[in-house]
């Protein structure tokens with residue numbers, strides 16, 4: 001089911017185009033990343049999804065409700081955190097949740113128990129928030145965003161300030177929510193490595209312009225075809241270098257060994273050839289080709305065209 005549809009969204013503030021014709025979708029059960037450098041327009045987009053910013057042109061639809069025409073129905077289906085969660089530090093997590101729940105109708109007691117269970121913070125829920133780590137506060141923020149059982153969860157750079165363990169916990173939690181509570185997650189970040197681990201699909205934005213969508217399968221598939229840089233450590237680096245040169249390959253002698261830029265599926269043949277030449281191979285390291293490289297090439301491509 002399509003939970004979020006952004007269609008040709010444009011935002012102009014003081015004659016400046018902050019967002020230019022952004023379109024994207026989020027389906028239930030999916031974690032969709034929104035990746036872009038500082039100032040790209042991530043927070044602006046997320047504020048617009050949460051109804052905190054007006055729309056200059058285009059449409060945002062949440063669970064089929066246009067947020068301009070059916071504001072309340074659309075908002076019932078969105079929960080989110082923009083910047084840091086707003087919590088009362090002298091209250092416990094449960095008291096914070098009780099306070100926020102009092103703004104919604106329904107069976108608040110069971111709702112609170114449910115979200116505490118969902119974000120897995122049962123053990124600490126009656127401690128004061130001021131004694132919490134940043135990671136725990138993020139959890140309470142998530143619990144708060146989930147209180148009214150929204151179908152769509154929108155998070156603006158939720159891993160900011162978290163350590164690697166906190167980031168992993170958040171990632172596992174979002175995966176759990178998307179797969180078990182059938183929530184769709186739209187999450188922004190400027191860190192590609194993080195998005196690759198967390199998301200099913202990624203949209204890239206730069207300077208207010210959408211510059212591409214990738215599924216993780218596409219990222220992985222492209223790995224077979226792509227050209228990587230390899231570092232060879234062998235018993236005879238000069239002989240290795242001469243051999244690479246004879247292939248007319250892009251190669252270089254370094255302190256430790258020889259680097260070679262080559263298609264991935266050529267490497268086994270090259271390794272066999274080196275062995276036949278009685279060269280011992282101690283290591284062949286492939287440089288990490290990640291979405292990072294696509295990201296950099298895509299974003300540097302657009303910078304000059306806009307503004």
Ligand SMILES: Nc1ncnc2c1ncn2[C@@H]1O[C@H](COP(=O)(O)OP(=O)(O)OP(=O)(O)O)[C@@H](O)[C@H]1O
Pocket residue numbers: 013014018036037038039040041042043044045190
């Ligand atoms: N209220 C505003 N008035 C004028 N310009 C604004 C306003 N809000 C945002 N901008 C501008 O819009 C652009 C996008 O900002 P936004 O905060 O959405 O980027 P971001 O992708 O969230 O960046 P970051 O990674 O730094 O959080 C920036 O150039 C910013 O200066």
Ligand SMILES: [Mg+2]
Pocket residue numbers: 042043044156
């Ligand atoms: Mg931002």
